Amino acid sequence: MAVVFEPTKGLTDKPFHYCPGCCHGIIHRLVAETLVANDALETAVGVASVGCTYNSYEYIACDMVQAAHGRAPAVATGIKRNLKDSFVFTYQGDGDLASIGTAEIVHAAARSENITVIFVNNAVYGMTSGQMAPTTLVGQVTTTSPWGRDPSYQGYPINVSEFLSNLAGAAYIERVCVTDFKNIQNAKRAIQKAFNVQKNKLGFSLVEVLSTCPTNWGKDPLVAMEWLKENMEKQYPLGCYKGADITFDADGKYVSGAIPATANNCVNVGEVKK
Amino acid sequence: MAQKRVLMKGNEVIAEAAIRAGCRNYFGYPITPQTEVMHYMAKKMVQVGGNFVQAESEVAAINMVYGAAAAGFRVMTSSSSPGISLKQEGISYIAGAELPAVVVNIVRAGPGLGGIQPAQGDYFQATKGGGHGDYRNIVIAPASVQELYELVVEAFNLADKYRMTCMIVGDGTLGQMMEPVAFRDEEPIVNVEKPWAACGRKGDSFHHTVTSIYIDPDVLEKKNLELQDKYKIVEANEVRYEAINMEDAEIVITAFATCSRICRNVIRQAAELGIKVGMIRPITLWPFPYKAISEAADMSSVKAFLDVELNAGQMIEDVRLGANGKKPVYFHGRLGGNLPMQKEILDKIVAIHEGKITEGGNF
Amino acid sequence: MIDFSVIFAGFGGQGILSAGKMAAEAALYEGKEVSWFPSYGPEMRGGTANCSVVFSDEPIGSPVVNDADVVICLNQPSMEKFEKQLKPGALMILDSSLIKTRPTRTDIKVIAMEASDIASELGKMMFAPITMLGCMATATGCFTRDSFEKSLYEILPERKHNLIPINMEAFDRGAAFAK
Ligand SMILES: Cc1ncc(C[n+]2csc(CCOP(=O)(O)OP(=O)(O)O)c2C)c(N)n1
Numbered sequence: 001m002a003v004v005f006e007p008t009k010g011l012t013d014k015p016f017h018y019c020p021g022c023c024h025g026i027i028h029r030l031v032a033e034t035l036v037a038n039d040a041l042e043t044a045v046g047v048a049s050v051g052c053t054y055n056s057y058e059y060i061a062c063d064m065v066q067a068a069h070g071r072a073p074a075v076a077t078g079i080k081r082n083l084k085d086s087f088v089f090t091y092q093g094d095g096d097l098a099s100i101g102t103a104e105i106v107h108a109a110a111r112s113e114n115i116t117v118i119f120v121n122n123a124v125y126g127m128t129s130g131q132m133a134p135t136t137l138v139g140q141v142t143t144t145s146p147w148g149r150d151p152s153y154q155g156y157p158i159n160v161s162e163f164l165s166n167l168a169g170a171a172y173i174e175r176v177c178v179t180d181f182k183n184i185q186n187a188k189r190a191i192q193k194a195f196n197v198q199k200n201k202l203g204f205s206l207v208e209v210l211s212t213c214p215t216n217w218g219k220d221p222l223v224a225m226e227w228l229k230e231n232m233e234k235q236y237p238l239g240c241y242k243g244a245d246i247t248f249d250a251d252g253k254y255v256s257g258a259i260p261a262t263a264n265n266c267v268n269v270g271e272v273k274k
Numbered sequence: 275m276a277q278k279r280v281l282m283k284g285n286e287v288i289a290e291a292a293i294r295a296g297c298r299n300y301f302g303y304p305i306t307p308q309t310e311v312m313h314y315m316a317k318k319m320v321q322v323g324g325n326f327v328q329a330e331s332e333v334a335a336i337n338m339v340y341g342a343a344a345a346g347f348r349v350m351t352s353s354s355s356p357g358i359s360l361k362q363e364g365i366s367y368i369a370g371a372e373l374p375a376v377v378v379n380i381v382r383a384g385p386g387l388g389g390i391q392p393a394q395g396d397y398f399q400a401t402k403g404g405g406h407g408d409y410r411n412i413v414i415a416p417a418s419v420q421e422l423y424e425l426v427v428e429a430f431n432l433a434d435k436y437r438m439t440c441m442i443v444g445d446g447t448l449g450q451m452m453e454p455v456a457f458r459d460e461e462p463i464v465n466v467e468k469p470w471a472a473c474g475r476k477g478d479s480f481h482h483t484v485t486s487i488y489i490d491p492d493v494l495e496k497k498n499l500e501l502q503d504k505y506k507i508v509e510a511n512e513v514r515y516e517a518i519n520m521e522d523a524e525i526v527i528t529a530f531a532t533c534s535r536i537c538r539n540v541i542r543q544a545a546e547l548g549i550k551v552g553m554i555r556p557i558t559l560w561p562f563p564y565k566a567i568s569e570a571a572d573m574s575s576v577k578a579f580l581d582v583e584l585n586a587g588q589m590i591e592d593v594r595l596g597a598n599g600k601k602p603v604y605f606h607g608r609l610g611g612n613l614p615m616q617k618e619i620l621d622k623i624v625a626i627h628e629g630k631i632t633e634g635g636n637f
Numbered sequence: 638m639i640d641f642s643v644i645f646a647g648f649g650g651q652g653i654l655s656a657g658k659m660a661a662e663a664a665l666y667e668g669k670e671v672s673w674f675p676s677y678g679p680e681m682r683g684g685t686a687n688c689s690v691v692f693s694d695e696p697i698g699s700p701v702v703n704d705a706d707v708v709i710c711l712n713q714p715s716m717e718k719f720e721k722q723l724k725p726g727a728l729m730i731l732d733s734s735l736i737k738t739r740p741t742r743t744d745i746k747v748i749a750m751e752a753s754d755i756a757s758e759l760g761k762m763m764f765a766p767i768t769m770l771g772c773m774a775t776a777t778g779c780f781t782r783d784s785f786e787k788s789l790y791e792i793l794p795e796r797k798h799n800l801i802p803i804n805m806e807a808f809d810r811g812a813a814f815a816k
């Protein structure tokens with residue numbers, strides 16, 4: 001009998017602990033499939049952050065390191081500087097990356113650290129029960145914005161992809177979502193592209209994935225998907241913010257497109273200067 | 275006059291107590307198991323016209339505290355262990371600059387990300403420094419929701435009085451549980467002048483400076499000696515503890531906060547077996563009630579101490595200093611967020627009573 | 638009564654935590670010392686919820702219960718887990734609409750009642766643990782029906798007072814199982 005579907009080897013057998021309808025599971029699978037497709041399961045090192053995905057190191061089957069809240073890009077830097085030919089990625093939530101970890105993410109991008117960041121934006125702190133995140137929409141009610149986020153009091157949402165793309169060190173930045181089959185395929189393409197960017201040592205890459213948190217949004221899973229499309233995509237338009245013109249050949253070798261001046265140089269970092 | 279008792283969660287009582295104590299500044303960052311402090315503040319602090327800011331990190335939150343305190347305002351932050359670790363830099367600066375601040379630690383099990391269940395593993399961090407330099411915090415460990423309320427209010431008075439950080443150390447049990455609390459109609463707020471505050475010269479002939487940098491070693495040494503003198507005054511005046519059943523006790527339990535509550539039941543059970551057990555419950559972990567321990571060690575009825583903690587044995591070092599070798603100090607601890615069962619502790623007491631334990635103690 | 642302890646356990650959304658709180662309020666109304674302690678954190682993501690409630694005439698020792706006088710169970714896993722945490726001779730009240738097996742321990746009392754069926758007759762699943770409160774209060778005397786009703790009037794905002802009679806009906810339907 002022909003096999004039409006099988007679990008990816010990129011994920012362990014451990015059952016996810018995520019709530020029903022949470023996008024983290026889909027995104028894990030896309031990362032895992034990309035590792036397998038690129039034969040990187042034996043060499044890649046992932047960095048789990050602090051959020052609902054604190055446990056992702058149990059699910060993704062490559063080597064994984066658990067980092068302190070917000071510090072994953074720094075941890076990944078320490079790993080990548082030593083394992084220059086391994087795929088090194090972080091998996092971070094919006095609270096983790098855009099709040100407590102803003103310094104680390106900005107400087108990893110500024111240094112054009114040759115790592116890939118999977119940035120899951122669900123507009124709240126999921127793990128700690130739905131507080132306002134830096135990405136919370138204007139007007140959105142959370143446990144710490146009980147009357148809705150009011151810019152005159154809590155300021156404005158941070159558009160991470162847009163602002164990081166202003167840094168010269170960022171090679172590739174794209175925002176995607178996983179609300180339906182077409183978008184899931186597109187997200188997978190983006191993650192593959194980030195993989196190629198890193199493999200060709202072009203520098204810092206980040207894929208922002210808009211995600212749902214049905215539990216803390218207080219919506220059932222399908223309604224949450226709709227809400228994401230209708231509200232989050234207005235504040236966070238999908239698309240490529242940096243490196244749109246970078247292309248690769250069929251083997252994933254860099255062909256053309258604007259890249260950071262340091263690209264292809266990263267390999268020299270740490271070598272003794274004469 | 276006390277009002278009617280209402281059922282409230284420990285974490286919410288912390289926030290309510292702070293507001294009642296006149297605190298109009300709260301800066302924090304979410305972390306389990308203290309999130310309800312923040313949720314309560316997000317509403318209530320705004321309703322009373324105070325400042326509530328969800329900071330981008332604990333590092334930012336403690337520095338917002340530093341700012342508000344430097345300007346002379348009552349201020350609080352709360353967090354749990356990993357977040358408190360991040361605040362240590364700020365707490366050291368607050369000590370150096372001699373600012374009043376209230377910091378709440380609803381302790382969870384560590385090290386690292388650890389777990390979120392109740393623990394007391396931050397005793398060393400809280401009482402022996404935590405951040406860099408020679409400094410102290412007043413550290414208070416309430417054991418019930420009512421006491422939490424009263425001591426949070428008191429913490430603001432103590433912080434202002436001594437211009438230091440007053441740290442409330444609770445744990446997941448105290449933060450998450452509901453118990454009756456009776457609020458007072460009026461709080462015993464002691465307002466002190468803050469002529470040092472950097473809130474504008476407003477006609478003063480000098481400008482106010484808030485700093486912790488003293489490049490000249492002689493000047494810094496003098497500053498440090500002043501701090502040490504202040505800490506001696508705190509040690510002389512602010513020790514608090516509860517002595518329970520100490521009259522002709524044979525075995526003295528030492529335990530604080532949640533642990534002390536479990537031990538309270540054990541005292542009763544031991545009495546049923548004919549063993550007289552007393553307890554010294556430190557309420558201030560710093561300054562520590564060394565004298566009470568020492569006096570207990572001098573009692574002829576007392577055979578031994580049993581220190582019970584939710585850690586691998588931290589306060590026991592202070593208990594041993596107090597007992598000073600006069601009586602043996604045994605230990606019972608649980609780790610990882612587990613609480614001891616009453617039976618475990620009772621078994622240990624029986625073993626001590628029968629002379630079956632010869633070592634310092636185990637888990 | 639010293640440290641009379643109850644564990645409420647089931648799935649999240651069954652009204653476990655609020656039933657525990659209602660019990661605590663009723664005992665508080667009688668002037669007792671009470672404590673209520675919930676399970677918290679990601680453990681709840683798996684869908685289970687439980688809380689410990691302690692009533693006492695003296696200051697309460699531990700709010701965390703590991704040897705209960707009563708366990709109220711609304712699902713199978715909770716029954717299996719908390720059966721072990723009952724004192725010998727203590728009482729387990731289980732929702733037989735949802736739990737098909739029975740505890741293996743023989744040294745405890747068991748009352749099986751169709752709590753969820755009654756609740757659906759009354760129109761809301763949230764009434765299931767309240768029927769079980771009625772059963773517990775009647776079987777053990779840990780608080781009276783009167784205190785339960787009066788405490789509801791105190792804690793509920795006025796616009797919700799119209800819901801009290803149906804809560805009392807749930808309580809009474811449960812009380813019948815204690816006899
Ligand atoms: C230093 C520190 N502060 C706070 C926390 C508590 N904490 C755990 S997860 C989290 C937020 C996670 O939100 P996000 O990154 O958006 O991830 P999500 O759960 O939404 O996927 C926080 C604040 C912590 N673990 N460490």
Ligand code: SF4
Pocket residue numbers: 017018019021022023024052122126127212213214215216
């Ligand atoms: S709380 Fe939100 S982000 Fe976390 S697992 Fe549940 S749905 Fe996902």
Ligand SMILES: [Mg+2]
Pocket residue numbers: 051093094095120121122123124125126133
């Ligand atoms: Mg998030």
